[in-house]
Amino acid sequence: MSTLDAEFLIVGAGPAGATLAAALAERGREVVALDRDTFPRNKVCGEFLSPEVEDCLRRLGCLERFHDLSPSTMTRARLTSASGRTLHLDLPATAYGLTRRSLDAFLVDEARHRGAVVREGTDVRSLEKVNGGVRASWPGGEILASRVILAHGRRSRLDRRLNRPYFSRRSPYVAFKQHFRLRDDASDALPSLRHTVELHIFEGGYCGVSFAEDQIVNVCTMLHEDLVKGREIWDVLGRGAAPLAHRLRSLRPVDDELLAIAQIPLALKERGRDGLLFVGDAASMIAPLAGDGQAMAIESALSLASLLLSSRDDDLESLWRRRWRRRYEARIRLGRLLQEAMIRPAVTEPALIALNHMPRVTDALVRLTRG
Numbered sequence: 545m546s547t548l549d550a551e552f553l554i555v556g557a558g559p560a561g562a563t564l565a566a567a568l569a570e571r572g573r574e575v576v577a578l579d580r581d582t583f584p585r586n587k588v589c590g591e592f593l594s595p596e597v598e599d600c601l602r603r604l605g606c607l608e609r610f611h612d613l614s615p616s617t618m619t620r621a622r623l624t625s626a627s628g629r630t631l632h633l634d635l636p637a638t639a640y641g642l643t644r645r646s647l648d649a650f651l652v653d654e655a656r657h658r659g660a661v662v663r664e665g666t667d668v669r670s671l672e673k674v675n676g677g678v679r680a681s682w683p684g685g686e687i688l689a690s691r692v693i694l695a696h697g698r699r700s701r702l703d704r705r706l707n708r709p710y711f712s713r714r715s716p717y718v719a720f721k722q723h724f725r726l727r728d729d730a731s732d733a734l735p736s737l738r739h740t741v742e743l744h745i746f747e748g749g750y751c752g753v754s755f756a757e758d759q760i761v762n763v764c765t766m767l768h769e770d771l772v773k774g775r776e777i778w779d780v781l782g783r784g785a786a787p788l789a790h791r792l793r794s795l796r797p798v799d800d801e802l803l804a805i806a807q808i809p810l811a812l813k814e815r816g817r818d819g820l821l822f823v824g825d826a827a828s829m830i831a832p833l834a835g836d837g838q839a840m841a842i843e844s845a846l847s848l849a850s851l852l853l854s855s856r857d858d859d860l861e862s863l864w865r866r867r868w869r870r871r872y873e874a875r876i877r878l879g880r881l882l883q884e885a886m887i888r889p890a891v892t893e894p895a896l897i898a899l900n901h902m903p904r905v906t907d908a909l910v911r912l913t914r915g
């Protein structure tokens with residue numbers, strides 16, 4: 545059994561965990577981050593990075609290196625209903641498309657360059673309060689840390705062990721993601737997709753289509769499990785709404801790596817408990833349709849880092865809970881409400897007609913789901 549010691553232990557090295565590790569290590573603090581995965585790795589996500597990410601990466605001191613990864617750029621969103629009704633939106637600033645394979649490995653590298661230890665392939669199974677800190681263990685190892693931060697994402701077996709209330713509430717939503725490229729005979733599809741994130745909305749779900757780096761097209765869908773039971777996902781979508789079926793016909797898969805997840809929890813969770821602090825999706829996730837989860841994970845990690853570096857230990861948990869509620873709770877509630885409303889045709893169709901005539905309302909809704 546290997547035993548490590550650290551001042552800060554972070555469980556999970558996705559966007560939230562790796563950013564927090566980088567920000568703490570930058571200030572000379574001793575940080576260990578553990579992740580059950582090995583990087584680079586693929587992940588279910590629309591891979592749309594909202595404009596807010598730019599300021600976060602500038603604050604972290606890695607914006608230039610991020611641009612070296614050549615993410616795609618997006619300035620427009622197009623919402624399309626099953627009947628073909630469309631709403632065009634100008635994004636408030638440039639958004640980016642970058643695969644999770646690239647983004648997550650990049651942030652882990654940034655954390656390591658600043659001196660954080662990131663240990664991969666380490667699935668934390670238990671956390672136990674001991675004198676002077678918390679002991680985290682995984683098969684074959686353990687670590688004793690003065691302060692533990694949980695950045696383990698939307699749903700982890702660790703949550704069940706911690707008896708987090710959200711874990712027992714079943715969510716009927718599932719999601720799928722695959723990478724594609726434009727077919728050689730579909731070059732006429734390029735102008736409509738370039739610099740644009742497409743959101744195809746249908747009864748019970750939505751499907752996002754947008755470019756990532758290297759001309760990769762991300763197709764990511766989240767939908768009610770009943771729509772896909774016993775059926776192949778691209779078959780379901782390809783035989784569904786005409787505009788989405790048309791888009792899918794213009795694409796060919798990069799490989800056969802189709803990722804799927806179930807039980808996507810949109811309920812609010814607790815952000816601090818028994819001395820443990822939660823950040824990113826582990827603290828609560830914003831509805832994926834808002835396209836803001838990664839930026840929020842990164843921003844909330846920077847915000848927690850500043851608190852950890854400046855506050856007294858015994859105040860931290862309540863300070864973090866308050867700060868989190870102030871910054872994110874309203875956005876998360878609104879994002880969920882909008883997503884749940886938009887996937888009902890009785891709402892989508894009249895909403896798209898109305899919003900086409902109310903650009904200010906549309907802009908306000910987009911702004912309210914962002915930082």
Ligand SMILES: Cc1cc2nc3c(=O)[nH]c(=O)nc-3n(C[C@H](O)[C@H](O)[C@H](O)COP(=O)(O)OP(=O)(O)OC[C@H]3O[C@@H](n4cnc5c(N)ncnc54)[C@H](O)[C@@H]3O)c2cc1C
Pocket residue numbers: 555556557558559560561578579580581588589590591592593594666667668669695696697698700701702719720764765766808823824825826829830832835836837838839841
């Ligand atoms: C269908 C769907 C589409 C989405 N589309 C978008 C989008 O287009 N744009 C956007 O910004 N956001 C999107 N999101 C949200 C986005 O994916 C998340 O908000 C973001 O990944 C949160 O980052 P995180 O670091 O908190 O968690 P994660 O990215 O989930 O990282 C958590 C890490 O913790 C590790 N981990 C988990 N359990 C353990 C354990 N026990 N021990 C050690 N390590 C562990 C995992 O391996 C993982 O690497 C989408 C989400 C879904 C479900």
